[in-house]
Amino acid sequence: MNISVVKTILLKENFPGENIISKSFSSHSDLITGVYEGGLKIWECTFDLLAYFTKAKVKFAGKKVLDLGCGSGLLGIMAFKGGAKEIHFQDYNSVVIDEVTLPNVVANSTSEDEENDVNEPDVKRCRRSKVAQELCKFRFFSGEWSEFCKLLLSSEKLFEKYDLILTSETIYNPDYYGPLHQTxxxxxxxxxxxxxxxxxxxxxxxxxxxxxxxxxxxxxVFEMRTLEIIDEGLKRFLIEMNFKYPS
Structure with missing residues (x-):
């Protein structure tokens, strides 16, 4: 997985999110409630979950997946590379989606072999067509979770629910537990x-x-099961949730 695009975007001059970053620095915090919810940082637990996907051989093939509170979109990208049929990305801040998530997803939508220079026009056309087909699997959303739910569920087309919801470091604030649980x-x-x-x-x-x-x-409503405990520095948990009473 290529994360160099994230580093490049965040370091470039006139980055559209620099006002958010400056506010974050001035307040000595990675989070500003209601303004910035940390999407410009790749949080530690994201790497724990990525490692678990590989170790546990989590199956994504044919599944509809949501990367909730996605930031750079690494969890959703891993689902895409595992053969997920559809992947949605959601983050609180639109600047994160526009300037970080989307470019990172596009950068990771081709294999390393396909990134090599190819001179044949027919091969180039084929590759562009394949990338376009792959990009149709993705949708991007920004805003609060309650509004995100409302948007999806009020669409004219019957909404097909997610087989997998992937989320990292979204339970830091108890004030958000209600909207998250509802989501x-x-x-x-x-x-x-x-x-x-x-x-x-x-x-x-x-x-x-x-x-x-x-x-x-x-x-x-949900059963919770601890999948793994990482006891290095601050203790970290990987948790699985599913409905207690599927109906």
Missing amino acids: FLRLLDKNGRVLLASKAHYFGVGGGTHLFQKFVEERN
Whole structure:
């Protein structure tokens, strides 16, 4: 997977998100509630989840996948490379989607072999056609989770729910647990799974794995299972969620 495009975008002059970045720096925080929710940073737990996909041989082939709170879109890109039939990317900030997620997805939509220079016009045309077909698998969304749900579920076409929802470091703030739980409830297929990566505790904002688990258990909608605990530095968890009572 190629993440060099993310580094290039964030370092370039006149980056459209520089106002967000400057606000983040001036407030000494990676997060500004209601303004910036951390999408310009690749968070630690994202790499934990990517490693788990490989180690556990998670099957993406033929599945509809949502990368929720996607940032650079690495989780969704991995699903694409695993043969997912459709991948949606959602982030709070539109500048993250426009300037980071989308370019990174496009950069990773061809194999390394296809990136080599090819002089034959017919081969070039074929390659462009293939890339265009692959890009049709992707959709990109920005905004709050409640509005995102409303948009999908109010469309004229019957919405096909997600087989897999992938999300990393989205449970840092307890204020967001209600909308997040509702997003899972409304958008996950009855036989689908959520794969979630999180730190045990987020100092300063108060959220974390144990608090979210308590929130979920109180609502009695989802089962939660710990897939892996990474006990290096701040303890981190990989969690699977599915409906308790599929109907």
